[in-house]
Amino acid sequence: MLADQSIASPPGPIHMVDLFAGPGGLDVAAHWLGLVVDGIEWDDNACATRTKAGLRTRHADVRDHKPADFREATVLAGGPPCQTYTVAGSGAGRRALEQVRGFVKQMAAGEDVKESLKNLDDVRTGLVLEPLRWALEAVKDGRPYDAIVLEQVPAVLPVWEAVGEALAGVGYKSDCGILHTEMFGVPQTRRRAILIARRDRKPSLPTPTHQLYRKGLPANPADLALLPWETMGKAITRESPYVVISNYGTGGDPKARGRRRSDEPAATVTGKVSRNRLVTHDERELPRFTLAEAGRLQTFPIDYPWAGNDISQQIGNAIPPRLAAHVLAAALGLKLDEKSLDEAVNGAWEVTKASKPLAGNS
Template sequence: MQPVQIVDLFAGPGGLDVAAEKLGVPAVGVEWDSAACATRRAAGLGTIEGDVRRYGPSSFPDADVLAGGPPCQTFTVAGGGAGRRALDDVLRFVHRMTAREDREEIAKDLAKMEDERTGLVLEPLRWALEAIDQHDKPYKAIVLEQVPAVLPVWEAYAKALVSEGYSVDCGILPTEAYGVPQTRKRAVLIARFGVESVELPGPTHRSYRKGIARDAGDVSLAPWRTMGEVLDRDYRFLVISNYGTGGDPKARGRRGSWEPSATVTGKISRNRVVSPDEKELERFTFSEAGRLQTFPGDYPWSGKDIGQQIGNAVPPRLAMHILSAAFGWAPPTEEALRKLERWRPEVPLGEPSVAAEATDPDE
């Protein structure tokens, strides 16, 4: 398939949309965080700053691909059973929505939930069903990603979407297996309408294992990429995590420049960078943190909380593989992936459509 436009819900600073742009596919993102929107606008990405619950398929009539990574905090809460209860509630709502229960009644019940963010994970399903029920125009492809704890939600989505005529695949993807110089796992769902099958992208690189050599393992896969390969530091260094291991603040996680980075979080600026003999070195800049996520080195990070923006984003290199699989394309070539090294837009990045602006709740 050749997509016309992607509408990206909870779009953040643009990880998936950067990937789409490098693949030559226009995208517009809906995001309510003003800081992330500042970065998006600086990059020239199509952006609607607002609440996805105030919009729907009619706001973006040209979009034939739906993407999103809704907030996950409410059902990854540790202790007290709150996370598990929220997950059970979400799965029940998926069933009710697919059964076409009265939407006003569902909305009332969602409003009663302890944390309103729990209902946000249901928004992509609402959009998908509205495209079918109200517009008789199913999205040709759907792409969703989040932390591994969200996989049960994606599995429930998969059953719902299959009943609507989609082929679906979902699972956990390790980022370093796609050439991202970072160990990070994402729960991913891809779906395509009216085809017999769809599959998540296969790995292109070996998975990282502490103490296992880069050249060990499946010879058909490339070695995992290292921090040293993508950063401009011409010396070896160690990164000492801000987080303790096993609850012991003295047992900080360590990675060398000859290894992939640990998961890039919003607190990456707190990670110490030292020489092999423990001499303090300059900590990662925002550009370097972005490159560990495979953003272009000159990506125009803007606004507040830039570290958090970077940590929350989907790595564009992984997103290029996911989008290609969702569209039924061959995996992106190394030539295509090298485009991520510089931010040079490949497609026109104009203003969002008039239809989207007309439905802005602030209008």
């Protein structure tokens, strides 16, 4: 992206601390927007990718840190681990939703729930409460965050709603809901529960730029003014059209593998993306997605320097940077330049060059 293709930068350097930063989905988007980011991540493999990508990283457990360790940060962001809440996971988090919502209320009342969290069936379930701990501690320290951005799988929406109520008690206004990634230019159908909060005004979730994907159906008339959804074929350059056969069954039947053509968005990219078969329309086998191609379906730059082990899992766990850019811009009151965003997504990754902002004041 050339400097003269971006619009005015946000006022002053904005610092963000990214909890559970993973391989960098939120961080990549933040760099595109001109933010300075410190990510906290404990997983060795994700940290290997972050190091190779040039992202500022604290290799540590979020639970061992607090807002005072990152005093320059005025924005708090985080996507806690989703394994116990996702449909493909153990389900421990989904079963404990009401219990977790109860913990939110206790925390809002000033109670310490640390010991109670140890009684959960899976300790990872309680990690979803860490961003609230950070937010409440920052308020108590007299240095509240200007903005907060949280993301998780759709099952966590009730928790985000409870967190929004807790934040209201300490001066925040918030908005939360489910966003469809293809409605923000991501060549993949994926849903995320998003919360954004601010102290100075009532924020709103970002407005979709692209149409909702409806398999085998025309666009919803209400979406006709929006751009068409992006396709796998546009994101990944291959010589001929192809069909992707999912590793997962559909409709509860493990033998009924879902199919998507290359002129459609991908199905949700998971840690098992490398197991998806690719075939021609007459069923001839094709090479499966490379790791770089899988990253493209998540809107990471084609040359993003994945490193460490379990790279498929790193890719599947990440929030798509393109969606993250829209969410962060909405939280910070910035207006995205879609053309420059396209160029950043489709261009080379260099952390120093990526810090040239794609957005200005809305």
